[in-house]
Each structure stands twice: as C-alpha cells, then as structure tokens.
Amino acid sequence: MSLFGQDRSFLDALPPADRTALLAEGRPRAYEPGEVLIRERDTSAHVLALLSGWCVVSVETERGARLILALRGAGEVVGDLAAVDQRPRSATVTALGRVEAVAVSGDRFRRFLAARPHATALILRQLSTRLRSADVERRSLASETVLRRLAARLVELAQRAGRRADAGTVLELPLPQHDLAAAIGATREAVAKALRLLREQDVVRTANRRVIVIDMPVLLLLARGRERPPAGPGPGSGAGPGGPAEKSPPGV
Structure with a gap:
C-alpha cells in the first residue's frame, strides 16, 4: 500500500517543452493550509498541477468517516480523472500546508493530452499505479492489523x-x-x-x-508482519548467553 504516487511525478516526466506548454495553459492558484482544492462529487473538471506543498486526497465513507487515499506533492497533477472521464469528482483534495498550483481547464487538458501521446501514456500509467495501490490497500484492510x-x-x-x-x-x-x-x-x-x-x-x-x-x-x-527481529546477535552486540536481551517490537 502507498500514499504516494510514482517515484517520478507527471510534470517531471514530461519533456521540458511540454511541461512549459501545459503550465502556460492555466493560471496560478495558491491555497492555505486546510483549504479545499477539489471537493468530492463536485462537477468541476479542471486539473491542478502542483508546484509546491502537499495535499491530502480523501473520501467520505458511508458512516461519515474520512478515509485518506493519498498524499500528492510538487510535480503531480490532481483532478485529472474528472478531466478525462468528465464525471463528478471522486475524492476531496485538501491542502496540508500552503500549496501553489496551476489550474488548467478540463477542455485544455484533454486537448493537451490529445496532441501529445507521451503525456497520455504518462496519465494512463499514473491511473494504473493508483488502481494497483487501491487493490493492495483493500487487501491490507481485510487482512492486516x-x-x-x-x-x-x-x-x-x-x-x-x-x-x-x-x-x-x-x-x-x-x-x-x-x-x-x-x-x-x-x-x-x-x-x-x-x-x-x-x-x-x-x-x-x-x-x-x-x-x-x-x-x-x-x-x-x-x-512486514514480523513479531520480532531475526534470531542471532550482530557482531559486538554482547547478546547471547548472559548478555543483554535483544529488543523485540511490540506484539501485534
């Protein structure tokens, strides 16, 4: 399970000319800590390219609880799913600290992708990574302490x-x-x-x-689900018969 996206963000993976072109399509936005950038079930379709700061991606459960799905930082885009499928927002994105971003309309973002197959492939890879992470998360919730x-x-x-x-x-x-x-x-x-x-x-x-x-x-x-460190002291640890006991992690 992972809160983070791919090791290399969408903006970083774009060629410099494409990155400049995308940012030129939008307008700068700044958000204060705790401010909502995107709200779940909203019908807006713009994309936010994050330039600095961290955001929390979350959903509300049927019981009214909040479940955090991911953390998104500089170089990543949020809101791309609604821009691509033109359906209501699937999650809420909230600024964890001060966040600076560029807002690009859904129409302009789709045109940007249509003209650049490389960028489209990056978005598909990003969506695939998030889907796989969601599958791992469901398994974790069902089986891990x-x-x-x-x-x-x-x-x-x-x-x-x-x-x-x-x-x-x-x-x-x-x-x-x-x-x-x-x-x-x-x-x-x-x-x-x-x-x-x-x-x-x-x-x-x-x-x-x-x-x-x-x-x-x-x-x-x-x-990793291990209840205690592997048996066997390291060199110079002094552990063993009559030596200090090896520390074990707390029980699960």
Missing part, C-alpha cells in the same frame, strides 16, 4: 518525506493522529494505542503533529 498498517505508513512517510536528525528520522508532514488513522482505515483510538506501544518500545517518539522514527529496523519488521 492496525499496528502493521501503521508501521507500514510510518516507514513510507519516513522514506518519502523524512528528514534525518540526531534523534532519528523526523516525518516532515504535519499529520495529526486523526489523519494517521484516516490513512490506514482505523479509529483514532486504535492508532493512539498502536503509537503508545511503539513509544514504549522506543521505536518512535511523538510530539505535536510530529513523529520521529528512532528504530527503523524494528519498524520495518513490523511493517
């Missing part, structure tokens, strides 16, 4: 949006606990319990809207 799903999300956030520091890897995206819960299809209470287990085992440290990953190897093991 909250702790494992949370560990996988934290690993992904650390790898894609983390900053190395003396204390560990700082997750730069300001996701509060209710957003972490919405990103793994769990309740806030369940995520709070899982985070407490991770803190007690010195795997992560949390502060206001900030998570620091202290022990990445253990977090990776949890994300």
Whole structure:
C-alpha cells in the first residue's frame, strides 16, 4: 500500500517543452493550509498541477468517516480523472500546508493530452499505479492489523518525506493522529494505542503533529508482519548467553 504516487511525478516526466506548454495553459492558484482544492462529487473538471506543498486526497465513507487515499506533492497533477472521464469528482483534495498550483481547464487538458501521446501514456500509467495501490490497500484492510498498517505508513512517510536528525528520522508532514488513522482505515483510538506501544518500545517518539522514527529496523519488521527481529546477535552486540536481551517490537 502507498500514499504516494510514482517515484517520478507527471510534470517531471514530461519533456521540458511540454511541461512549459501545459503550465502556460492555466493560471496560478495558491491555497492555505486546510483549504479545499477539489471537493468530492463536485462537477468541476479542471486539473491542478502542483508546484509546491502537499495535499491530502480523501473520501467520505458511508458512516461519515474520512478515509485518506493519498498524499500528492510538487510535480503531480490532481483532478485529472474528472478531466478525462468528465464525471463528478471522486475524492476531496485538501491542502496540508500552503500549496501553489496551476489550474488548467478540463477542455485544455484533454486537448493537451490529445496532441501529445507521451503525456497520455504518462496519465494512463499514473491511473494504473493508483488502481494497483487501491487493490493492495483493500487487501491490507481485510487482512492486516492496525499496528502493521501503521508501521507500514510510518516507514513510507519516513522514506518519502523524512528528514534525518540526531534523534532519528523526523516525518516532515504535519499529520495529526486523526489523519494517521484516516490513512490506514482505523479509529483514532486504535492508532493512539498502536503509537503508545511503539513509544514504549522506543521505536518512535511523538510530539505535536510530529513523529520521529528512532528504530527503523524494528519498524520495518513490523511493517512486514514480523513479531520480532531475526534470531542471532550482530557482531559486538554482547547478546547471547548472559548478555543483554535483544529488543523485540511490540506484539501485534
């Protein structure tokens, strides 16, 4: 499962001349933290090419809960599905921080794609990636524990949006606990319990809207569904008969 798009964004994958041509078709827009860029079920069809900042893509469930589907950042486009199929918006896109973008009308975006088969192929690949990710996500929700799903999300956030520091890897995206819960299809209470287990085992440290990953190897093991590190101490660890016990991640 993945909150992020492909390693190379749509704008970065375009030839420079095509990227310039696309951005010239639109007009600049700026959004403040928490502002809605695109709203689910809306009938607008414009596309937003993101130049800076991060957005949260989410849907509302039948019970009124919020489920986060993805995070989108600079170089990516949002709203392309409605522009292509001309149907109502399938999700809401909200600015996580300040976001700068270029808004391109649906008609102009479709003409841009029609004139550039390479760009059309990139959009098809992007849609395919999102579909495959959705399939993996459904399997995860049906078969994995909250702790494992949370560990996988934290690993992904650390790898894609983390900053190395003396204390560990700082997750730069300001996701509060209710957003972490919405990103793994769990309740806030369940995520709070899982985070407490991770803190007690010195795997992560949390502060206001900030998570620091202290022990990445253990977090990776949890994300893979392993209950404890592989047997066998490393060189110089001092573990073994009479030595210090190897740390195990919290139970699932």
